[in-house]
Each structure stands twice: as C-alpha cells, then as structure tokens.
Amino acid sequence: MFNRIHSLFHDPARGWDPISAEYAASYQKVAHVDPSVVDKFEAAVQGLRGRSVIDVGSGPGHYALEFARRGAVVTCLDISANYLRMAEQAISGAGFTAKYVTGYIDAINEVARGPFDAVFSNVAWCYCMDDFSFARELLRAVKPGGIVFTRQTNEEWDTRRSLTRRIAYTSNRVLGIKIGHTHPPVGRISEAFQRLGNCSVSAQPVIDHAEIVVARRTA
Numbered sequence: 001m002f003n004r005i006h007s008l009f010h011d012p013a014r015g016w017d018p019i020s021a022e023y024a025a026s027y028q029k030v031a032h033v034d035p036s037v038v039d040k041f042e043a044a045v046q047g048l049r050g051r052s053v054i055d056v057g058s059g060p061g062h063y064a065l066e067f068a069r070r071g072a073v074v075t076c077l078d079i080s081a082n083y084l085r086m087a088e089q090a091i092s093g094a095g096f097t098a099k100y101v102t103g104y105i106d107a108i109n110e111v112a113r114g115p116f117d118a119v120f121s122n123v124a125w126c127y128c129m130d131d132f133s134f135a136r137e138l139l140r141a142v143k144p145g146g147i148v149f150t151r152q153t154n155e156e157w158d159t160r161r162s163l164t165r166r167i168a169y170t171s172n173r174v175l176g177i178k179i180g181h182t183h184p185p186v187g188r189i190s191e192a193f194q195r196l197g198n199c200s201v202s203a204q205p206v207i208d209h210a211e212i213v214v215a216r217r218t219a
C-alpha cells in the first residue's frame with residue numbers, strides 16, 4: 001500500500017528516474033555476472049537459444065548481455081532510463097539486439113509485451129511493491145510451461161538495523177505489508193509462488209543469504 005502510493009507521485013514514464021547518471025555509472029563499474037547463475041538459469045529454461053527472456057530489474061544489462069550471447073531474445077525491464085541506456089550501449093556494442101522497457105517491475109504485464117518463455121530477476125525482488133502480488137505478475141508474464149527464475153538476498157543479509165528498518169522488516173514479515181525496499185523473509189518467495197497454485201516451485205539451498213527460486217507455470 002505504502003509503495004503503491006509512492007508510485008503515484010513518481011512516474012518513470014514522465015521522466016522520473018531514481019538512479020542518477022553518476023550512480024548508474026559507478027554501479028556499472030562494479031556490476032558483475034556470476035557464471036554459475038547464468039548456467040543455472042539456462043538449465044532451468046532448457047537452453048537459451050531462441051528463448052524469449054525478460055530480465056526484470058536489468059540494471060545496466062550485464063546479465064541480459066550474457067543471455068543474448070547464448071542466443072536468447074532479450075527484453076530489459078528497469079525503472080531507470082539511465083540504466084537502460086547503459087544496457088543498450090553494452091548490448092548493441094557487443095553486436096546484439098534487445099528490447100528496452102522503462103517502468104516499475106510490478107507493472108511487467110502492462111509495459112512489456114509477453115508472454116515470455118522465461119523471466120529472470122537477479123536481486124531485484126526487493127524493489128517490488130508487494131511480495132505476493134509481484135509473484136502473481138511474474139508468473140502471468142510467462143507462457144504455460146515457462147519459468148520464473150529469481151535470485152534474491154533475504155532479510156538476514158541486510159544488517160542495517162535502524163529502528164525504521166526494523167519496523168519495515170517486521171511489517172513485511174508479520175503482516176505482509178511492505179514499506180520501502182525490504183529484502184524478503186527467508187522462504188517468502190517460495191511461499192508467494194506456492195500460494196498461486198498454478199506452478200511448481202523449487203528452491204536451492206541458501207548461500208550467503210541469497211535464495212534461488214524457480215517457479216514453472218503449469219497452466
């Protein structure tokens with residue numbers, strides 16, 4: 001609720017960008033691809049060549065570029081036009097093409113033209129407005145048989161424990177009310193997909209407070 005109210009006054013379609021060009025440039029320098037994550041994603045999709053993939057919260061496109069290199073038909077979705085400009089420069093500079101969509105990641109089915117074979121989200125779930133509605137929108141964005149692949153650090157990773165931050169985490173964990181960009185409680189992403197009932201869900205062991213969850217749409 002709080003995040004949705006915030007979004008009414010901050011519209012990327014009207015030029016609002018939460019990421020400055022300076023910050024985007026500094027992040028691009030440190031953003032890196034974990035090859036094991038790409039391999040796990042490709043295995044879950046059963047081969048990337050020819051698959052339509054949307055990278056949700058793509059940032060400067062470091063993962064999207066790897067998918068393009070492996071033959072995927074790529075769409076980048078991010079709230080930041082600054083990030084998407086960097087993604088386009090990187091991907092086109094490497095000789096590949098992609099589509100670029102600016103908008104809130106929760107609005108994937110409004111701003112992006114799906115359905116897709118796969119949704120990929122790497123440490124972007126924390127930016128959604130609501131854990132449970134976000135899971136529903138991601139699953140809606142894939143074809144029957146398609147997958148949603150998420151990698152996200154959970155709340156135990158976040159060691160910032162100001163009073164405001166503790167209240168926000170308790171609100172999300174206990175009441176399911178999300179305030180700001182809190183990382184989800186342990187097991188929340190799996191729970192959110194399991195509640196939907198029209199997908200099979202698998203989760204890999206937590207490593208460094210990061211969880212990989214794959215939801216495959218069954219209907």
